[in-house]
Amino acid sequence: MKIIETPTMGATPARDAAWTFYRETFAEINTLAAQRHLMRHDEFTEVMTDGRITKYVLSEENDALLGLGTSTNDLSAWPLISPAYFERMYPEQYAAGKLWYIGFIGVRDGVRGGFAAMLEAMSAPQRRVAGVALMDYCAFNFGERDVHSISLRLLERYSAPRPRIVDTQTFVAYDFGER
Template identity: 35%
Template sequence: MPDTPRPELPVRISVETDVDAETAATYYRLYVETFGHLATKAVARQLLHEDEFLEEMHDPRVSKYVAWDGDDVIGLTTLTKHLETVPWISPAYFEHHYPEQWARDAVYYLGVTLVAKSRRESHVFQAMIAACTELILRERAVCAWDMCFYNDEELGLGPAIRRMLDHHPELQVAPIDRQTYFAAVFSPPA
């Protein structure tokens, strides 16, 4: 008898403001497993140092959307409206460009979304993004994120996220900035 595909089980999402040290260490291992390879794919550092990551895990201003399969963590998304917790962005940019949302304290930054390798073909990523999207829609907010070229154009994550969010006609998704890295490489004349 042929195997029948196992139906996709619903993913449970919890929102945490702090996690204990052992859980934070588990999340960091999952984080490195997910993003470690980007060290040779992107010019800008894509991986927080362990102390930076753990600080974020314990910072109550950063919401941790945790995807669970039973008692196992299979995914993590970070989201904050305290933009000062994201050292590589300019809160002044968002205040200037989105003054109405800024005045209502409705500007968010999505820091990281990761899924355990064993669950990447499932709907974990979509479930975490959907949980964040519910908040953004409810608050009529702005949510920004960044993505390196490799994840965006090589892996196609940017277009995939856009397709997920296109199901919400009230959300307009578009790039808001780009930073291009250049190199001048010495090459002796032939």
């Protein structure tokens, strides 16, 4: 396995393969979370071609796509997060460009060590400068799949990050149906 770090995902067919991989990888979680976890094709294309967002591509030696992830320390580049919120929470790191938002990490099922390799590569910039990596998890990934704890155990191999829950969102349904 190898990981390539690139500012832009090239034109088709590489980007088409990445879109297919992304759509297949995140289709299930999109049905398990209230907030949409699957970008539209136009949003995905914008992210893949935005040079402010680093793309991490995990592949086999024959270039078969095994994993894909995104990260940026230009928080204005990622849709639907509030740079002002994170600037308030981490003013020094924000001013120094030491805050990274991890947009997503996806690894094909059955790729042994793939998620760990992606997490290692994607956390290297933050570890190098004593920065902060920001990730969001839906309740299913946080509670059922325990992705947060798994990520923390993997990251502790390289350093001792201090996790901090900085925000949560609760979706409430008011059902006015029959009682």
